[in-house]
Amino acid sequence: MNKVPMTVAGEAALREELERLKKVDRPRIVAAIAEAREHGDLKENAEYHAAREQQSFAEGRIKELEYKLSNAQVIDITTLAHSGRVLFGATVDLINCDDDTEVSYRIVGEDEADVKQNMISVSSPIARALVGKSEGDEVVVKAPSGDIYYEIDSVRHV
Template sequence: MSKAFVKESDEAEDLEVPEVAAVAGFKNYMTPAGYRALRDEFEHLVKVERPRLVEVIAWAAGNGDRSENGDYIYGKRRLREIDRRIRYLTKRLESAEVVDPAAREATDRVYFGATVTVYDVQTETEETWQIVGVDEANPSEGKISWISPLAKALLKREVGDEVRVPVPGGVRVLEIVDVQYRV
């Protein structure tokens, strides 16, 4: 079926949609591990996935009618997704400022890259969070972005400080128990 009969266009799918919005006015801080992970993903996409997909698209294009060729249509769509991700990763890697937490002098003060253990006064539980870059944040792994409300409340504080963090249910009161800088 011709695209003239369907409301589809290749142009609509080519629109750039940021996966993690670049935060205007903030630097792109990253830990060495976060930088390596992004670089590894970039290299995998460029050296493995994209060339393999280009081969499939070329094979599918050689099969004749492209308008009803699922391999060709899906391949082109996936290629656009990969190219969009490659462009995004390129921009993030170029703007990255790698900060190695292990290189920081031992201190009880919280800075980027710190692994902070806090005691929640209300629930009487301890939590450990590492303050990392926007692209490497993953709360389920205990990694929070340095621009998150919790990290902002912890930054520049030190062991023994009590921190009040606004949350949807009110205010959490946390006491900083330990600060470490490790890889």
């Protein structure tokens, strides 16, 4: 079994979603199926088929979340000794060596990744290039569009 790395906040978000699916969505869907059954012929009952599809999706997501949580490796970065090195959970400020633009990324688990919030998966090309490096190091990110050169400006473990 492979462990699924995630931050403390990521685990809490998955647990919250699981609770909502079990305690709110599941009962609502069961009620919708029961109501749709009362309308008669199930072969031509669109509400029934839509509710069954929702139930299938919800049950699949519940199983997926339970698997991920049972195999979670929750990493609390505040307890790690880091000394300026890039680790899982760190926020890294980068300077693009070509055009001097700055960008910050936080390295998180796959389920937490959200590029719009500058949270990247630990398995992404950028994160793989950064992990283990230190402030001041230059890194090469092997991107589909070509190599990108960054300098690590600072590493924060918040």
